[in-house]
Amino acid sequence: MKLRCLLAICGVLFLSNLQAQTNQEDILFIVDNDPVYVSEFLRVYNKNLDLVQDESQKDVDEYLTLFTNYKLKLKEARALGLHKKPSYIRELRNYKKQLMQGYITDAKVTDALIQEAYDRISYDVKASHILVKVSENANPKDTLAAYNTAINLRNRALKEGFEKVREEVHNGQTVFGESLGYFSGFKMVYKFENVAYNTKVGDISQVFRTRFGYHFLKVFDKRKSRGQVTVAHIMIANKQMDTVNMTPETRVKEIYKKLEQGEDFESLAKQFSDDKSTASRGGMLEPFSGGQLTSQIFEDEAFGLVNIGDVSQPFKTEFGWHIVKLYDRKPIRPFEALKPELEVRVKRDDRSRLIDEALIENLKKRYNINSQQPDLSYFVSILNEDYFKRTWVLPSDFTANKPLVKIVDEQLTYKDFADYLLKAQRQMEPRAPFPSIVSKKYNAFFNSQLIKYREDHLEEENEEYAHVVNEYRDGLLLFDLMESTIWNISESDSLDLQNFYNSHKAKYMLPKCVDAIVATSTNQKALKKVAKLLHKGLPVEQIKNLVNSNNTIQVIFTSGVMDASHQALPKDFVFKKGMSKVYYHHDAFVVVQVNKVLPEAQKAFEDAKGSVISDYQIYKESNWIKELREKFKVTVNQEALKKVKLQIKSQ
Numbered sequence: 007m008k009l010r011c012l013l014a015i016c017g018v019l020f021l022s023n024l025q026a027q028t029n030q031e032d033i034l035f036i037v038d039n040d041p042v043y044v045s046e047f048l049r050v051y052n053k054n055l056d057l058v059q060d061e062s063q064k065d066v067d068e069y070l071t072l073f074t075n076y077k078l079k080l081k082e083a084r085a086l087g088l089h090k091k092p093s094y095i096r097e098l099r100n101y102k103k104q105l106m107q108g109y110i111t112d113a114k115v116t117d118a119l120i121q122e123a124y125d126r127i128s129y130d131v132k133a134s135h136i137l138v139k140v141s142e143n144a145n146p147k148d149t150l151a152a153y154n155t156a157i158n159l160r161n162r163a164l165k166e167g168f169e170k171v172r173e174e175v176h177n178g179q180t181v182f183g184e185s186l187g188y189f190s191g192f193k194m195v196y197k198f199e200n201v202a203y204n205t206k207v208g209d210i211s212q213v214f215r216t217r218f219g220y221h222f223l224k225v226f227d228k229r230k231s232r233g234q235v236t237v238a239h240i241m242i243a244n245k246q247m248d249t250v251n252m253t254p255e256t257r258v259k260e261i262y263k264k265l266e267q268g269e270d271f272e273s274l275a276k277q278f279s280d281d282k283s284t285a286s287r288g289g290m291l292e293p294f295s296g297g298q299l300t301s302q303i304f305e306d307e308a309f310g311l312v313n314i315g316d317v318s319q320p321f322k323t324e325f326g327w328h329i330v331k332l333y334d335r336k337p338i339r340p341f342e343a344l345k346p347e348l349e350v351r352v353k354r355d356d357r358s359r360l361i362d363e364a365l366i367e368n369l370k371k372r373y374n375i376n377s378q379q380p381d382l383s384y385f386v387s388i389l390n391e392d393y394f395k396r397t398w399v400l401p402s403d404f405t406a407n408k409p410l411v412k413i414v415d416e417q418l419t420y421k422d423f424a425d426y427l428l429k430a431q432r433q434m435e436p437r438a439p440f441p442s443i444v445s446k447k448y449n450a451f452f453n454s455q456l457i458k459y460r461e462d463h464l465e466e467e468n469e470e471y472a473h474v475v476n477e478y479r480d481g482l483l484l485f486d487l488m489e490s491t492i493w494n495i496s497e498s499d500s501l502d503l504q505n506f507y508n509s510h511k512a513k514y515m516l517p518k519c520v521d522a523i524v525a526t527s528t529n530q531k532a533l534k535k536v537a538k539l540l541h542k543g544l545p546v547e548q549i550k551n552l553v554n555s556n557n558t559i560q561v562i563f564t565s566g567v568m569d570a571s572h573q574a575l576p577k578d579f580v581f582k583k584g585m586s587k588v589y590y591h592h593d594a595f596v597v598v599q600v601n602k603v604l605p606e607a608q609k610a611f612e613d614a615k616g617s618v619i620s621d622y623q624i625y626k627e628s629n630w631i632k633e634l635r636e637k638f639k640v641t642v643n644q645e646a647l648k649k650v651k652l653q654i655k656s657q
Contacts, residue, residue, distance in 0.1 A: 034650065035070075035642040037077050044646050047073060048653065066651050070642075078634040080480055083487040094486055101478055103461070107353065109471045110460050112364035119357050120348045124341050126191030127348075128231050131202045133189075135223035136163070136172055137182040142217050143436045155181075156213045156220035163210055168224040190231060196356035198223075231295075236334035237308045238271065238289035243280040243326040258320045258327035263559040265317060269528055271331050273593035276573060277526050278562060280326065285573055293336070304328060362453075369456050373414050380411055382444050384420070385427065389440045396431045400424055411452065413459045426451040492627050495619055506622045507611050513621070514614035517569040520581055521602040524564045524574040530595045532560040533588060537597045541585050567604065 032044040051069055088094060136159055140152035163171040172183035197216045205211045205225045213222045240261055242254040261274055272288030279285040299305045301323045311332035318330040370377060392398040406421040430447050465472040527533045532553055539549045546563050553560045564574045576589040576596055586598040
C-alpha cells in the first residue's frame with residue numbers, strides 16, 4: 007500500500023488542496039458540465055511552480071493544457087466508475103486511517119517523546135542484563151515466584167558481582183544472562199530503554215518488568231553516538247572481471263600498492279572501481295550514520311578511520327573487496343533535521359501508549375465527557391465461566407437497546423458493549439474477577455469508540471486534513487485509471503507494441519563498441535613500453551611481469567567489450583582497430599589496443615522491449631487524450647484566462 011500511495015501522490019503533478027468552490031468565483035474552463043475555477047488553477051499552478059523541471063510547464067498556456075488533461079482523466083475515471091471499486095474504497099480508507107494519526111494525537115506529548123528519543127540516540131549505552139522469564143498472562147503465583155527470583159539474583163549480584171552471577175545463572179530457558187554491548191534509543195523495548203538510560207554507569211538497576219519477564223541490568227559505559235561519516239571507496243566486485251585479471255583480491259592489492267606509491271585515490275576509483283554509481287565521483291558515497299548500511303564490516307571499517315584523509319587496508323565484505331578513504335566526520339544530525347524521522351519511529355514504538363493515553367484525555371475534554379463509568383453491574387451479572395473458555399454467549403433475554411453512554415450526538419447501547427465483550431473473550435488473558443474484567447473491557451471499549459468518533463468527524467473538524475484527503479482521493483483515482491488504461495500492457499497490445507517497434511527501429515540501436523585491452527598508468531614512459539610490447543603481440547600476463555613487480559605496480563590493465571561511455575576509455579577516443587595513441591584520462595595516461603571494432607547494430611525486439619514499452623505508453627497516452635477531448639467538451643473562458651496571465655505576470 008505504501009508504494010502505491012507514494013506513486014499516486016508523487017506521480018500526479020496537478021493535485022489541488024481544494025474544497026467545493028462558490029458559484030461567485032470566476033470559471034476558467036468547463037469539462038462538460040463540471041466547472042474549474044480560477045482560484046483552483048492559480049493555487050495548483052503556484053503550488054507546483056518550484057517542482058516542475060520542464061520550463062515549458064511554467065508557461066500558462068502549456069500549464070493550462072496539462073491541467074485540462076488532468077481534469078479530463080479524472081472525468082473519465084469517474085465515468086468508468088473507478089471511484090466505486092471496492093479496492094479503491096478500501097485503499098482510500100486505509101490511507102485516511104494512516105494519515106489521521108498525525109491530526110488526532112497530542113502534539114505536546116509527542117514532541118516530548120521525540121526530544122527524549124533524540125537525546126537517547128545521541129548516546130550509546132553498554133549494558134548487560136539478567137532476565138527471569140515469565141509470561142505476561144502468567145497466574146499470580148508464577149508471577150510472584152519470578153519476581154522473587156529476580157530480587158534474589160539482584161541481591162546476589164550486589165554482593166558477588168554482576169558478571170559472575172550473570173554467567174552462572176544463564177540457562178537459556180527460564181533465566182537469561184546476556185551481555186548486550188552498546189545500544190541506543192529504539193534498539194530495546196521502551197521500558198528496558200528507560201531503565202538503561204536512567205541507570206548510572208557502574209550501577210545495577212532495580213528489578214523491572216517488560217513483556218518478557220523481570221529484568222535487572224548493569225550499565226558499564228555511556229558514550230556519545232559515533233555520528234556520521236563521509237567516505238569514498240574503491241570496490242572490486244566478487245567476480246572475475248576479465249581475461250587478463252586475476253582474483254578480485256589480487257586486483258585490489260594492486261590498486262592499494264599504487265596508493266602506497268602516492269597515486270591519487272579519486273583517480274584510481276574513476277579508473278577501476280566496480281561500483282559504477284560512485285566511480286565517476288571518485289568513489290564518493292553519501293554520508294551515513296551507524297546502523298544505516300547493510301554491511302556491518304564496511305561500517306566498522308569506515309568509522310575506524312580516525313583522521314580526514316586516512317585510507318583503510320583492503321578488506322572484504324559480501325559485495326567484494328574495498329579500500330575506503332575518510333573525507334568527513336560529523337556528530338549526530340541536529341534535532342530539527344531528525345525530528346520527522348523520529349516522530350515516525352516514536353509512533354510505532356512502545357512509547358506510543360503514552361501518546362494514546364494523552365489522546366484519550368484530550369478527547370474527553372474536547373467533547374466534555376465525564377470519565378466516570380456508567381453502572382456496569384448488569385454485564386457483571388451475565389458473565390459466567392464460559393467467558394474463560396471463550397464460549398460465552400449473550401442470554402436470550404439480553405437488553406440490547408438500552409442506552410449505555412453518549413459521545414456528543416452518538417448514542418452507544420448495551421448491544422455495542424456486549425458485542426465488544428463477545429469479541430474480547432477470544433483474547434488469551436489470565437483469570438480475574440468478573441467486575442474487574444468488565445471494568446477493564448469497558449475502558450478499552452469506550453476509548454476505541456471515542457477515537458472512532460473523532461476519526462469519523464475529522465474531515466468536518468479539521469480543514470487541513472480534509473484538503474490532504476481530497477488530494478489523495480483524486481491522486482489514487484488517477485493512478486487506477488492510468489494503470490488500467492496506459493501502464494498495463496495487455497495481450498491485446500502485443501501486436502501494437504511489435505508494430506510500434508517496427509516503425510521506430512532507428513531509436514533502438516546498440517552503440518558502437520570495441521573489443522580492447524586498456525593499459526592505464528601515471529608513468530607515461532612505462533605506458534609507452536607497454537604499447538610497444540602489446541604491438542609485438544606479447545600476452546598481457548607476460549607484459550605485467552615485465553613492467554610490474556611485487557613492490558611496484560606501474561600499470562593496470564582492463565579488457566573486454568566497451569562502448570564510448572566506459573570509464574576506462576577517454577572521451578575523445580577514436581574507434582579504430584590497432585594500437586591507439588597515448589591519451590591523458592582521469593589524471594593518468596591510457597593506451598588502448600583495439601582487437602575489434604563492433605559497429606552500431608539493431609537491438610532485437612526482446613532486448614529493446616523495456617524502452618519500447620515506455621515509448622509506446624507515451625504514444626498511447628497522447629492518442630487517448632485526443633479521444634477524451636472529443637468525448638468531453640472543454641470550454642475555456644478567455645476573459646478569465648487573460649486575468650490569470652496578468653495576475654501571474656505581476657507576481
